[in-house]
Amino acid sequence: MKRLERAFFDRPTLTVARELLGCALVRMLEGQRLAGTIVEVEAYIGESDRACHAARGRTPRNSVMYGLPGLLYVYFTYGMHHCANMVTEREGFPAAVLLRAVHPADGISHMMQRRGRDSLQELTSGPAKLCQAMAIDRALNGEDLTTSPCIWVEPGNPIPEGQIATGPRIGVARTGEAALYPWRFWLPDDPCVSRPRRIKST
């Protein structure tokens, strides 16, 4: 199956974020295919974005964000959760798209087992939930989505602009004006988004 190449990620982060909606996140685990359609993302762009992990410069933790577009940036937070991002823009410029929700497609029973839930809506409707369902953790930090045998992205049918909702990013209230940037993108009618709240369409 075709996968997204580096040129897809080597573009403005807001463009990549919007175009990732509708694509399929694929994870091969013990020979089994786990996959879901991306339905919610957020953009984090550069050191001037106070909500971005790179806001205070390069550190060992965020260094993958400075790497090649198409790398996977996975971080650990709240003592128990992982979140997954796809690195965007040119090497040396720290930016990425956070995966906030996918709609389960393949390997659903396996994902239910990993999550300990049997509701489709509870499987992957949040950044840490989808990582748990698809076995994404720090072992995959820095993985190259354009070449990895374990994880990649497959193109989907393009989503018309009018079907994409935009709004402020979740969980970044204490970052001054950056908290207001409308850099969250989601499909408002999908039951698997983390919050169905509809702000506006673009």
Add this chain to the structure above:
DNA sequence: CTCTCGATGCGCT
């Protein structure tokens, strides 16, 4: 439905 709060590891000041 909404809101609050505890869990729990670690990167960074």
Add this chain to the structure above:
DNA sequence: GCGCATCGAGAGA
């Protein structure tokens, strides 16, 4: 030490 790009349970309306 502090604070975190979260989640789920429990309480109350």
